Each structure stands twice: as structure tokens, then as C-alpha cells.
Amino acid sequence: MEAIIEVKNLKKVYKKRKTKESLIAVDDISFSVNRGEILGLLGPNGAGKSTMIKMICGLLIPDDGSIIVNGINTQKKRLDALRHISAVLEGNRNLYWRLSVKENLEYFAGNRGLSSKDIAEQIEGLLTKFNLKDKENELVNRLSRGMQQKLAIAVAMLADSEIILLDEPTLGLDIETSYEVRELLKSIAKGYNRTIIISSHDMDVIQAICNRTIVINYGKVVANDNVENLLRLFEVRSYKIQLGDHLTDRQYKMLVEKFPGLEYIPDSIQSTIEVDLNHSKEIYDLFDVLKLEHIPVETIDRQTVNFEEIFMKIVKGEKEYAMVYPS
Incomplete structure (x- = not known):
């Protein structure tokens, strides 16, 4: 590339x-x-x-x-x-608040050496694409933050x-x-x-x-x-398993020894265990233990990893990671 x-x-x-x-x-x-x-x-x-x-x-x-x-x-x-390069900075600092939506587009086109006549068709296209046509004569300082942000991006588009x-x-x-x-x-x-x-x-x-x-x-x-x-890279297989009975102290200790980090959440009727598994085959090991101990399983749910969790792991240094992307 x-x-x-x-x-x-x-x-x-x-x-x-x-x-x-x-x-x-x-x-x-x-x-x-x-x-x-x-x-x-x-x-x-x-x-x-x-x-x-x-x-x-x-x-x-x-x-x-x-x-x-x-x-x-x-x-x-x-x-x-x-x-x-065109830039859209935080806070919409590349807009003039006392000009209208269309006037902002015309003004910044002029800054790039483009006449309003030459750029008129492109401005109309941007107003339509960004759903700003009905606000074209509205002053920027009266727009919602979302409208301002869309206009700022449209201004950045003008420069080609x-x-x-x-x-x-x-x-x-x-x-x-x-x-x-x-x-x-x-x-x-x-x-x-x-x-x-x-x-x-x-x-x-x-x-x-x-x-x-x-x-x-x-x-x-x-x-x-x-x-x-x-x-x-950071995917762990997280499971939430609802049990049909409560664990005894012996069963709980045995499960924690085999699956470190396992959480046991008892309630008045049923109980739940939550566990992170590094490999998919470990789920069979877990069910072998539950079967051997005659612990009934009502439901099992797989939890989905998301980017926020990954981000926190990276910045906390839970896993070393530095990969050079090939150019």
C-alpha cells in the first residue's frame, strides 16, 4: 500500500x-x-x-x-x-459563527481561491449530502452542536x-x-x-x-x-452460566482452583458463575467438572468482547503489544 x-x-x-x-x-x-x-x-x-x-x-x-x-x-x-490536508478541530474552531451555513461554505471556498460561482454546484451537493439544505441561511451560532460538526466536515470537503x-x-x-x-x-x-x-x-x-x-x-x-x-489479540471467551442449584464450599474451591478468576454469584433460588476462558476447549473441561459433581446447568451465555475492554487492557499494560503496520 x-x-x-x-x-x-x-x-x-x-x-x-x-x-x-x-x-x-x-x-x-x-x-x-x-x-x-x-x-x-x-x-x-x-x-x-x-x-x-x-x-x-x-x-x-x-x-x-x-x-x-x-x-x-x-x-x-x-x-x-x-x-x-483539511482539518476539523474539536470545538468547531474552523467555522465563523456569525455567518450562515452557506456563507461559511462560500467563505472557506474563497480562502482556497475558489469563486462562489465555480463552487456553487459543489456547495449545493454538500448541503444535500450533509442534510443541511433546510439550514443553509441559519447562522452557525444558532445551530445544534451536531449541525455545526456536520458543517465543519462539509467545509473540510470543499478543499478537495x-x-x-x-x-x-x-x-x-x-x-x-x-x-x-x-x-x-x-x-x-x-x-x-x-x-x-x-x-x-x-x-x-x-x-x-x-x-x-x-x-x-x-x-x-x-x-x-x-x-x-x-x-x-485480547479476546477471551467469557461465559455466564446459570446453575439449577447452589455450589457447596468444596465445589466452589475446586472450580476456582481449576479456573482462576471464576466468580460465583449465589441468590435465593439459583446461582450463577462467570468465567473467562483463554481457549475454547476449556469449556468442555468446565462442563466435565459440573457433570462429575452433578451440578445442573440451566442456561449458558457467551459474553462478547468489545473494543473498550481491549483499550483498557492495552493502556494498563496487561499484555505487551507493539506491532509495526506494514506500509
């Missing part, structure tokens, strides 16, 4: 004003972004995601390392490199740049609008052949729309792989 962005040994250090203490926001990070993919930058608040996005789009100068955009070094030919950077695109949105924004981003990547980088701490968004995710913690890359591979 062809890399459209290459980040090499990037570093950014801030100085605290009062104490002059150094805070390393980005610590020797390297990765590449392939043309046409949707890449997620995932990490807790303060991990360095926004700093990374701001350096890629030219708002911050790295202290060390380099960023290559479509073959152009951003530190040597900054303006040439940034012509390939190959790369769109989005910093927390679903932050503060209601569930319905969040899903609408996700679908828009997927259709943009597929239908317009754009490369999209999303910085977020929303695991659901990353899992739903990204091909690959880079997990950042304390300014370092701690995971870099396809979402599916990360799911498989």
Missing part, C-alpha cells in the same frame, strides 16, 4: 509555566498512513492525540522528527504539504484535499447525530477516495469506522494494528 503520510520519530515537549518542568506530550512516535484508509488515533485524555493532529496539520512545530505528507516534508515546504484530519468528531453529540456523522465519514472515505485520520477517545467510533487504530498512551504508541486483529 502507498503511504500518504509518514511520521518519523516525532517529539513534542511543553514547558509548564510556573515550574518550568518539562512535559513530554509526544515521545518519539513513528507511523505511516496509507492512502484511502480510515485511521484511528485512540488514547485517554492527555495521551498526546490532539498534539499529534496539530503537528500533522501544521499548527504546532515538532521539537524533533519529521512529517512527510504526499512526499513533501512539512518543515521544509509547509504550505505545499498542507495543501493536501486528499487527507481529512478530525479531532474528536463526535464529542458532545447525541447518539443519533453521532451515528449520522459516522456514516458520513465512512461514505466520504469510500465515495470520495479520501484518507481520514480520526483522533478520539470514543472506542465505539474507532471500532465502527476505522480500518486500523493506533493506540497512544503517555505520548507513545502502544499498539498499531487492524481493529480486527486487536480484537482477536
Whole structure:
């Protein structure tokens, strides 16, 4: 695959004003972004995601390392490199709140050297695609946060740049609008052949729309792989088994010895055990014990692993993981 962005040994250090203490926001990070993919930058608040996005789009100068955009070094030919990038920053800071929806689109088209006449058809298409047509004459400061976010993405689309950077695109949105924004981003990547980088701490968004995710913690890359591979890496087979009787103390101790981490939840009528198994064949071992002890089983449910659980395991260091994604 062809890399459209290459980040090499990037570093950014801030100085605290009062104490002059150094805070390393980005610590020797390297990765590449392939043309046409949707890449997620995932990490807790303060991990360095926004700093990374701001350096890629030219708002911050790295202290060390380099960023290559479509073959152009951003530190040597900054303006040439940034012509390939549009950014949607958290808080919709790339909108003018006292202009209407349509006026914002016309204004930012003008900033790119495009006349409103030449761009009129594209603006109409974006208003329709983003469900903003009935709000085209509304002032931005009167729009809902979701409408503002959709407009910000539409503005980014105007430039026809190959790369769109989005910093927390679903932050503060209601569930319905969040899903609408996700679908828009997927259709943009597929239908317009754009490369999209999303910085977020929303695991659901990353899992739903990204091909690959880079997990950042304390300014370092701690995971870099396809979402599916990360799911498989940390997959444990979690089961919830409802029993038709209570366990004796002897039975409980025996089960815990054979299956460490097993939880026993008794109640007035029935009881439940919850257990994580590393291999599918272990379920047969568990049922052999239950059968041998004549413990009746009423129901069994398989619990589904989700990306939030995986993310927490990665940042807590429960499993070492660092894979270089092939470019």
C-alpha cells in the first residue's frame, strides 16, 4: 500500500509555566498512513492525540522528527504539504459563527481561491449530502452542536484535499447525530477516495469506522494494528452460566482452583458463575467438572468482547503489544 503520510520519530515537549518542568506530550512516535484508509488515533485524555493532529496539520512545530505528507516534508515546504490536508478541530474552531451555513461554505471556498460561482454546484451537493439544505441561511451560532460538526466536515470537503484530519468528531453529540456523522465519514472515505485520520477517545467510533487504530498512551504508541486483529489479540471467551442449584464450599474451591478468576454469584433460588476462558476447549473441561459433581446447568451465555475492554487492557499494560503496520 502507498503511504500518504509518514511520521518519523516525532517529539513534542511543553514547558509548564510556573515550574518550568518539562512535559513530554509526544515521545518519539513513528507511523505511516496509507492512502484511502480510515485511521484511528485512540488514547485517554492527555495521551498526546490532539498534539499529534496539530503537528500533522501544521499548527504546532515538532521539537524533533519529521512529517512527510504526499512526499513533501512539512518543515521544509509547509504550505505545499498542507495543501493536501483539511482539518476539523474539536470545538468547531474552523467555522465563523456569525455567518450562515452557506456563507461559511462560500467563505472557506474563497480562502482556497475558489469563486462562489465555480463552487456553487459543489456547495449545493454538500448541503444535500450533509442534510443541511433546510439550514443553509441559519447562522452557525444558532445551530445544534451536531449541525455545526456536520458543517465543519462539509467545509473540510470543499478543499478537495486528499487527507481529512478530525479531532474528536463526535464529542458532545447525541447518539443519533453521532451515528449520522459516522456514516458520513465512512461514505466520504469510500465515495470520495479520501484518507481520514480520526483522533478520539470514543472506542465505539474507532471500532465502527476505522480500518486500523493506533493506540497512544503517555505520548507513545502502544499498539498499531487492524481493529480486527486487536480484537482477536485480547479476546477471551467469557461465559455466564446459570446453575439449577447452589455450589457447596468444596465445589466452589475446586472450580476456582481449576479456573482462576471464576466468580460465583449465589441468590435465593439459583446461582450463577462467570468465567473467562483463554481457549475454547476449556469449556468442555468446565462442563466435565459440573457433570462429575452433578451440578445442573440451566442456561449458558457467551459474553462478547468489545473494543473498550481491549483499550483498557492495552493502556494498563496487561499484555505487551507493539506491532509495526506494514506500509
